[in-house]
Amino acid sequence: MGLLTNLRDSISRVTDGLFAADEPKRIGIYGPPNAGKTTLANRIARDWTGDAVGPESHIPHETRRARRKENVEIERNGRKVTIDIVDTPGVTTKVDYKEFLDHDMEKDDAVRRSREATEGVAEAMHWLREDVDGVI
Numbered sequence: 001m002g003l004l005t006n007l008r009d010s011i012s013r014v015t016d017g018l019f020a021a022d023e024p025k026r027i028g029i030y031g032p033p034n035a036g037k038t039t040l041a042n043r044i045a046r047d048w049t050g051d052a053v054g055p056e057s058h059i060p061h062e063t064r065r066a067r068r069k070e071n072v073e074i075e076r077n078g079r080k081v082t083i084d085i086v087d088t089p090g091v092t093t094k095v096d097y098k099e100f101l102d103h104d105m106e107k108d109d110a111v112r113r114s115r116e117a118t119e120g121v122a123e124a125m126h127w128l129r130e131d132v133d134g135v136i
Contacts, residue, residue, distance in 0.1 A: 024071060024082040028132035030124065033060040033090025033117075038067075040136070041087035045069045053087045059103045061117035063089045066127050086127055089120030 029037045041053040054067045069085045095117040100110035128135065 021081060024084050025133040026068075026084040026086060026131060027134045027136060028066075028086040028088055028124075028127055029136045030088055030091055030128065033092055034058070035090065037090070038063055038087050041067075041069065041085050044085055045072055048072050048074050053085060060099050061090055061095060061113065061120065063087060064113070064116040064120040065089065066120075066123055086132055088124035088127055089117065091121055091124055095121070 029041050031037050038054050038056050042056065045051055045053050049069070049072055051069065053069045054063060056062075066089065067087045069087075071082055072085055073080055073082050095114045097107070097110040097114035100113050101107065105113070
């Protein structure tokens with residue numbers, strides 16, 4: 001079997017398991033700052049509920065707390081699955097307040113936001129360890 005065939009089969013197994021679930025599955029969206037996590041979460045939520053999960057921004061660490069959109073019901077090929085989407089803060093090993101200064105913020109605001117962003121990274125790791133059933 002080729003690589004693409006193996007990948008397709010793996011995705012099919014995961015999808016089949018997801019659609020067989022009786023309870024909502026909590027799916028976390030993880031990645032570095034400004035990777036498009038909120039954009040992806042909003043796209044999924046808007047496509048199936050018409051609502052957004054949170055605001056999108058070009059400023060790094062705009063999502064500083066995990067946001068959740070519950071009971072997103074997805075229907076495909078006559079089958080349904082209900083998921084909770086968890087949009088997490090950008091995961092990074094370092095948050096520097098100077099990043100925010102590049103976006104015309106005052107130093108006090110930049111320091112506060114960098115502290116909040118650092119707390120958000122810790123919260124994202126908590127969600128990953130404790131509270132999600134799957135990760136994108």
